Amino acid sequence: MKTIKLLVVDDEENIRILFKEELEEEGYQIELASNGLEAIKKIKESNFDLIILDIKMPGMDGIQALNAIKNVNKDQPVILCSAYGEFKQDFSSWVSDGYVVKSADTRELKQTIKNILHIT
Amino acid sequence: MNPVDLLGKIIEISHSNLEIPSRISSILNIIAQEMHFEEVIVYTFDRDKRLTCKFMNQKSVLFLILNQYRCHIGEGIVGSVAQKRVPQFFTIKDIPPRFGCLFYPDLNGVIEKFKTFSFLPLSDDSYLYGVMVVISSSRETIHDSEKVLLSMLSREIGGILRASELIFSSKKRISELATLSELGKTLTSNIEPHELLKNIALIIARALNATFVTIRLEHTFLKLDSQRFTYGVIEPSIENYVKELEKEAVRTKQAISLGELAPAEHKDSFKLSLYASPMLSKNRMLGTITICGTRSQQDLALEENSQYLIHTIANYISSGLENTLLNTKLRDVVKELGDAQKRLIEQEKFRSLGEMTANIAHEIKNPLVIIGGFTKRLAKKIQFEQTENRYIDIILKEVSRLETILNEILDYVKENPILIEPCNINDCMDEILYLFNSDVTWEQVHIVKEYDKALPSIMCDGQQIKQVFINILMNAFEAMHGSGTISIKTEQIKLDNKTFAAVSITDTGGGIDPAIISNIFNPFFTTKERGTGLGLAISNKIVMNHNGHLEIENVVGKGVTFVVYLPFKNSITKEEFL
Numbered sequence: 001m002k003t004i005k006l007l008v009v010d011d012e013e014n015i016r017i018l019f020k021e022e023l024e025e026e027g028y029q030i031e032l033a034s035n036g037l038e039a040i041k042k043i044k045e046s047n048f049d050l051i052i053l054d055i056k057m058p059g060m061d062g063i064q065a066l067n068a069i070k071n072v073n074k075d076q077p078v079i080l081c082s083a084y085g086e087f088k089q090d091f092s093s094w095v096s097d098g099y100v101v102k103s104a105d106t107r108e109l110k111q112t113i114k115n116i117l118h119i120t
Numbered sequence: 121m122n123p124v125d126l127l128g129k130i131i132e133i134s135h136s137n138l139e140i141p142s143r144i145s146s147i148l149n150i151i152a153q154e155m156h157f158e159e160v161i162v163y164t165f166d167r168d169k170r171l172t173c174k175f176m177n178q179k180s181v182l183f184l185i186l187n188q189y190r191c192h193i194g195e196g197i198v199g200s201v202a203q204k205r206v207p208q209f210f211t212i213k214d215i216p217p218r219f220g221c222l223f224y225p226d227l228n229g230v231i232e233k234f235k236t237f238s239f240l241p242l243s244d245d246s247y248l249y250g251v252m253v254v255i256s257s258s259r260e261t262i263h264d265s266e267k268v269l270l271s272m273l274s275r276e277i278g279g280i281l282r283a284s285e286l287i288f289s290s291k292k293r294i295s296e297l298a299t300l301s302e303l304g305k306t307l308t309s310n311i312e313p314h315e316l317l318k319n320i321a322l323i324i325a326r327a328l329n330a331t332f333v334t335i336r337l338e339h340t341f342l343k344l345d346s347q348r349f350t351y352g353v354i355e356p357s358i359e360n361y362v363k364e365l366e367k368e369a370v371r372t373k374q375a376i377s378l379g380e381l382a383p384a385e386h387k388d389s390f391k392l393s394l395y396a397s398p399m400l401s402k403n404r405m406l407g408t409i410t411i412c413g414t415r416s417q418q419d420l421a422l423e424e425n426s427q428y429l430i431h432t433i434a435n436y437i438s439s440g441l442e443n444t445l446l447n448t449k450l451r452d453v454v455k456e457l458g459d460a461q462k463r464l465i466e467q468e469k470f471r472s473l474g475e476m477t478a479n480i481a482h483e484i485k486n487p488l489v490i491i492g493g494f495t496k497r498l499a500k501k502i503q504f505e506q507t508e509n510r511y512i513d514i515i516l517k518e519v520s521r522l523e524t525i526l527n528e529i530l531d532y533v534k535e536n537p538i539l540i541e542p543c544n545i546n547d548c549m550d551e552i553l554y555l556f557n558s559d560v561t562w563e564q565v566h567i568v569k570e571y572d573k574a575l576p577s578i579m580c581d582g583q584q585i586k587q588v589f590i591n592i593l594m595n596a597f598e599a600m601h602g603s604g605t606i607s608i609k610t611e612q613i614k615l616d617n618k619t620f621a622a623v624s625i626t627d628t629g630g631g632i633d634p635a636i637i638s639n640i641f642n643p644f645f646t647t648k649e650r651g652t653g654l655g656l657a658i659s660n661k662i663v664m665n666h667n668g669h670l671e672i673e674n675v676v677g678k679g680v681t682f683v684v685y686l687p688f689k690n691s692i693t694k695e696e697f698l
């Protein structure tokens with residue numbers, strides 16, 4: 001089976017590590033980026049099946065990064081992941097493919113990934 | 121008394137400072153006495169141009185009979201003397217049978233004892249003021265010298281009548297001016313529109329001695345409790361006439377009286393005189409003034425020559441009235457703006473507080489996720505004894521409790537709470553159009569509105585729905601490169617047993633290329649250099665969230681119609697929006 005490549009974008013190192021470890025256990029190949037610009041650079045270099053994007057980041061914020069990513073590839077699936085649900089009602093977040101509230105419990109994140117990639 | 125003395129005496133009286141009626145009566149008495157006539161009677165004109173006996177010598181018998189009849193110019197002997205302005209002299213043998221309105225056989229038993237009848241016009245060089253009738257029972261003929269004297273006397277009486285008319289018309293003029301100045305004062309005073317209208321009606325009613333005066337406003341841009349202001353009482357039986365006259369005055373932009381409106385055969389059956397005049401300001405129809413008086417009231421100034429006063433008043437108050445209405449409207453708008461500003465400040469305060477809380481919560485959330493996340497990993501990796509497992513459970517439970525609290529806080533302070541409330545779609549649209557209207561770049565855009573005024577309110581988030589309209593209108597504007605026509609229609613439409621409010625926005629921007637039409641709702645799809653391509657994607661999402669939908673009618677080469685369908689019954693709740 002072809003390995004599934006995910007890109008986790010978050011400014012907090014320990015969150016990146018947590019997500020990487022948790023998701024690698026699920027069998028995904030994980031790349032990391034600590035901000036939007038780095039993420040854009042990475043998606044220009046290689047393809048990702050899915051990007052998990054934190055909304056509140058210094059520099060380019062998540063919504064801007066989302067727009068930039070969709071401009072590079074409008075079919076690129078992106079999950080927005082934020083500390084809170086506030087952005088769910090922001091119009092511009094509606095163009096993402098999924099929205100997860102960040103939690104110590106990673107089950108929702110894992111399930112959303114599966115839904116978007118149609119993994120059963 | 122010789123003729124010269126007589127003439128001298130009469131000239132003296134006519135220039136005395138007695139009241140005019142007494143001057144005339146004294147003169148008539150002297151003529152009767154000194155020239156030996158039994159009857160000396162003067163006819164003058166009523167307001168409606170009919171001749172009536174008004175003055176007589178003291179001993180006159182005929183006056184009481186003749187006084188009951190009035191005649192038009194040209195009718196009978198009195199009327200014909202008035203018309204031709206030459207004296208006529210008759211004896212009982214050759215007098216024509218008609219005496220003004222009255223046939224002299226009706227005077228049976230009275231007329232036979234008289235022998236001569238003289239009719240003299242009372243006029244100066246240009247105007248006719250009445251007719252004098254001089255009758256004698258003793259004289260078989262009237263000498264030429266007497267005829268000359270009578271003519272001279274009648275000129276003198278004509279002069280008195282002329283003076284009286286001048287006094288009357290200047291009195292009238294003064295009272296009209298007083299009315300206008302009173303109206304002017306009222307109009308410039310700073311009172312509420314309904315007070316103003318009531319006062320105007322009152323002033324006019326008093327000035328014209330009217331039964332009622334009613335002012336109806338056509339212009340509804342000001343939301344007053346009532347569009348009609350009446351002084352006096354409109355009887356139910358004539359309410360319909362009033363309405364019809366008002367309609368006609370508005371339609372023709374001309375003043376109109378009931379007589380003009382009614383078919384000729386009914387004309388005289390009206391006991392009322394009703395008169396409606398439009399109030400126009402710069403050709404804008406503000407409304408009508410309608411005035412009513414009873415016909416028998418001869419003093420009512422409604423008859424012909426005074427109708428112009430009402431007309432003048434209508435013209436006069438129009439611009440003042442419009443100013444007051446505009447001022448009131450302006451006051452409302454200013455107040456609304458003030459309120460909105462207060463609300464904004466409140467929101468701003470709340471927002472910064474909310475922002476701070478959100479920031480703190482956010483700062484706590486990340487470490488918490490890390491603590492909880494790694495604790496879970498720890499638990500997975502190592503097989504602890506039972507006690508340690510219990511400790512881990514406690515940590516995780518507390519983490520989860522804190523997360524829940526944080527989520528609640530963050531949900532609470534979120535920036536734009538969604539507000540589902542009843543919204544009047546027409547008003548929403550008007551508020552947007554108002555903004556666009558004041559934008560110079562929209563100068564060349566012609567907006568045609570066709571609203572269903574009875575459109576019920578719908579449950580929605582007004583701000584979001586406005587966002588949809590703005591996006592569609594902006595697209596229309598951009599497609600037309602800033603000049604063309606945008607037609608906006610609101611209506612109720614039934615689809616599959618559900619009723620929707622449908623808002624159609626049609627532009628003249630040439631339509632959408634069929635090759636790309638399937639893409640326009642996709643996020644980031646744009647054909648514009650500076651477009652983000654989110655306008656329609658967001659609009660579609662908002663409309664879908666409201667359980668509605670969007671439709672496009674595309675006419676290539678002409679333009680596009682976007683139709684927004686929004687259901688009236690909406691079970692959506694706040695939660696479903698998220």
Ligand SMILES: Nc1ncnc2c1ncn2[C@@H]1O[C@H](COP(=O)(O)OP(=O)(O)OP(=O)(O)O)[C@@H](O)[C@H]1O
Nearest residue numbers: 595596599631640646647648651652653654655656
């Ligand atoms: N009324 C219209 N007439 C012609 N083309 C239209 C019309 N409305 C939309 N389009 C086409 O659909 C595209 C998408 O519209 P949309 O509103 O989603 O984005 P945009 O107007 O390009 O950018 P944005 O609204 O984000 O500034 C437009 O670029 C335009 O090509």
Ligand SMILES: [Mg+2]
Nearest residue numbers: 591595655656
């Ligand atoms: Mg647009």
